[in-house]
Amino acid sequence: MSRNKLYALLSTACAAGYIWIIITFYQTNALGNDPTVCLIKSITGVPCPSCGSTRSVLSIFSGHFTEALYWNPLGLVIVLILLIAPFWIAFDLVTRNDSLLRFYNQAELILKKRWVAIPAIILILVNWIWNIMKGL
Amino acid sequence: MEAQKVDMFIMSNAKYFESYQINGIRERLIALDDSKWAMISSVQLKDPTVSLIVSILAGSLGIDRFLIGDTGLGIGKLLTCGGLGIWAIIDWFLIMGATREKNMQKIQQLLY
Numbered sequence: 701m702s703r704n705k706l707y708a709l710l711s712t713a714c715a716a717g718y719i720w721i722i723i724t725f726y727q728t729n730a731l732g733n734d735p736t737v738c739l740i741k742s743i744t745g746v747p748c749p750s751c752g753s754t755r756s757v758l759s760i761f762s763g764h765f766t767e768a769l770y771w772n773p774l775g776l777v778i779v780l781i782l783l784i785a786p787f788w789i790a791f792d793l794v795t796r797n798d799s800l801l802r803f804y805n806q807a808e809l810i811l812k813k814r815w816v817a818i819p820a821i822i823l824i825l826v827n828w829i830w831n832i833m834k835g836l
Numbered sequence: 837m838e839a840q841k842v843d844m845f846i847m848s849n850a851k852y853f854e855s856y857q858i859n860g861i862r863e864r865l866i867a868l869d870d871s872k873w874a875m876i877s878s879v880q881l882k883d884p885t886v887s888l889i890v891s892i893l894a895g896s897l898g899i900d901r902f903l904i905g906d907t908g909l910g911i912g913k914l915l916t917c918g919g920l921g922i923w924a925i926i927d928w929f930l931i932m933g934a935t936r937e938k939n940m941q942k943i944q945q946l947l948y
Contacts, residue, residue, distance in 0.1 A: 701908075713912060713919075720920060738917040739896045739924055748896055750917050778915055808907045824914070 703801045707789050710800075714785050717778070721761070724754050747836040749828040750774050757782070771836075773827065837873060842866050845877065852881040852939045864947045875946055881939045884932040891931040895924040900931050904938045 740748040756775025759768035768775050788800045810816055842865040850858055865876070882904055891900035898913030918924030 701906075709909075713916075716920070717916075737921040739921045740917070742921075748917055750915050753915065753917075774915055781915075804908055811907045811911070812905075 701801075701804075703798045706801055706804060707792070710785050711789055714782055717782050721754070721757060725758060747828075747831045747834075749824050749831060751831055752834075752836040753778055770834075772831070837865055837868050837870055839866060841873065849881065851884065852936065853943075854933070854936045854940070857936075857940055861943065861947070868947065872946060876943070879943060879946060881942065882935050884935040887931050887935045888928070891924075891927050895927055895931075896921070900927060904931075904935050906934070906938075 736742060736751075738748055738751055740746065741751055750772065752772035753775040756768045756771040756773075757779055759765075759771060760775060760779050785800075792798060792800050811820070842862055845865065846858060846862050853861065868876075887900050887903055890903055894900065896913070896918030898910035898918070901907075901910035901913055913919055913923060913927075916923070919926075
């Protein structure tokens, strides 16, 4: 993937993420229930591995870390990406560098290795089973 | 390389590439040395139809992107329930083209 394409994609995703968080924050306050957009949950009624991550992110931003881990541990990863990515992109654009692209390519290579990929898949599956048992 | 060999390759592999790329591939193959034939004919290409089926069935989990080697985008889809469901639907239409682009990248490493 080229540098500009990756940066455009990431900034769009971060912007969409922040807008989504603000929308759900006000909607949850007003209605008391969460809106769902998850295709899997809408069709089958069974939560997907990342269901609950919006609630998790909202909990982290309001300071309830254990509650966030209960909703979905993947929320932590999302918060880290949301907080770091905009600054990294801005830094790269200002200094005309491509450090984020190099980091992204390196991370992709590492994740494709078997001894990283298999534990990651198992963790996601365990999280999925936990999500189903919690009945998110 | 012999034109007959090249045409055979093109005929059996045309579905893996975009139509506008095929002429270029054919010309490069004809100009290419015969010793590379074994590598060219044994290269593993991904079927766009398979990735479309995977995208429709498990697109929300990002498995279609993992399949064609876009690990980063796959994780992005996995973490966000398929990009809030929107990206998953958009990818039903993009994934076949993305697969063909990946195939092109793969064969380009051998052609140039």
